Amino acid sequence: MTHIDLIIIGGGPIGIACGLEAKKNGIEYLIIEKGPIVNSLFNYPINMQFFSSSEKLEIDEIPFISKEAKPKRNEALEYYRRIVTSNDLNINLFEKVTSVKKQEEIFYIETEKEKYTASFVVVATGFYDIPNTIDAPGENLPKVSHYYKDPHFYAKQKLAVVGASNSAVDAALECYRKGAEVTMIVRGPEIGKRVKYWVRPDILNRIEEGSIKVYYNALIKEISPDKISITMPEGDISIPNDYVLALTGYKPNFKFLQEIGIQLSDDHKLYPQYEEESMETNIKNLYLAGVICGGMDTHVWFIENSRIHAKTIIKDISSKTKIP
Incomplete structure (x- = not known):
């Protein structure tokens, strides 16, 4: 069983942003993604054009150059793929996480391929996999x-x-x-x-x-x-x-969150519990990032306004590990 200080579940833009921030701060990390790089974007319609302009989709201040002000799917795939490959991010693709359990201070993570332990976990799994x-x-x-x-x-x-x-x-x-x-x-x-x-x-x-x-x-x-x-x-x-x-919308995998032990609101919005100043959930050292933070309100969080989650989370982890 391999131990990794930080495991990031989800290799979308925000999961990638968390990996970049962890690498910059000297934190050992692994991104685990069940499909290809930015799996959700890969499954968008071929001709899809983003609502956001390219600079609002940038992560870690890495320039995103597109032909038009609002980029298309293929340009976004190229941008995020280049970030992963150019920065040699530690990411396992086509590996689905099936279980996350905590015993004392250690997380035990199982996937369809491997078993890991970790001191910290970030869940950045988005919402595109389960249709309404x-x-x-x-x-x-x-x-x-x-x-x-x-x-x-x-x-x-x-x-x-x-x-x-x-x-x-x-x-x-x-x-x-x-x-x-x-x-x-x-x-x-x-x-x-x-x-x-x-x-x-x-x-x-x-x-x-x-x-x-x-x-x-x-x-x-x-x-x-x-x-x-x-x-x-x-x-x-x-x-x-x-x-x-x-095409009636999609929702996060609430069952997965509940199996981990993350508390959800009692109303139909199913907001997951987390602290805004750290993104830490009711489970110590387990964090949420990206659109999943909005529960059923999947229109609240986007790439452009949840990019900050990466810095927020890694800052909190760094303070706990005393990594400068």
Whole structure:
């Protein structure tokens, strides 16, 4: 069993930032990531463009140069990959952490490949791995996906896009422009207010002209192999359908947090407990970093406003280990 002073669970931008900060402060560390470098970003849609400008996605003051002010997925992958390789960060990829347990002052970490002990642990696992389900019959059919990658697949198909956030709007527009017959199914009365400001007018114009059909105040009643049934205030209707993109958001792995022993709030927000001045949880020497700190409010923390977590955490660890 290998002992590492600090184990960082999650190799996304904030996990990488924690690794950089630990290295600068002389702390022995290991980043463990269940997929490739910045796994969540890798699984974003191919043509995805960030809401944030490139300088707000920078970590450790390393310049992020992009063709446009707001970079795209492939540019972000290149940027974060270069940081990992150029700084020779200690990171294990395609190694999923399955268990974190504390006995006295030592953490025992098990993965699908190895066992470790550590004095400190940072959980920076994000929220992109578990989709919010629509809980309708037929949701598990092969035609239904909670992740969107490439519009080419849906060309000449009858596509239902469930949701009204950035991901749903981007998918609807891209697939429409590649020749899909797109219908949006929106639970609320309008397209989301937080949709990117340069995209929202586009989707509203496509809806107004009839290029993209939309049903507001609608809920999925049932998904069948050749149709989708929805419920609205005025009654139920069925729509011919080939594929469904249920882009209704994602949530952190709360079960994993609870198994570790991290306390969550009693309300539906499920905020994890931590101290803002150190990011330390109710478990001594175990810290949270990044979007996971917001519980179900996954729109509260982003790369740009959670980069500071790395410095905050490593400063606290350094004070405990008396590393200058």
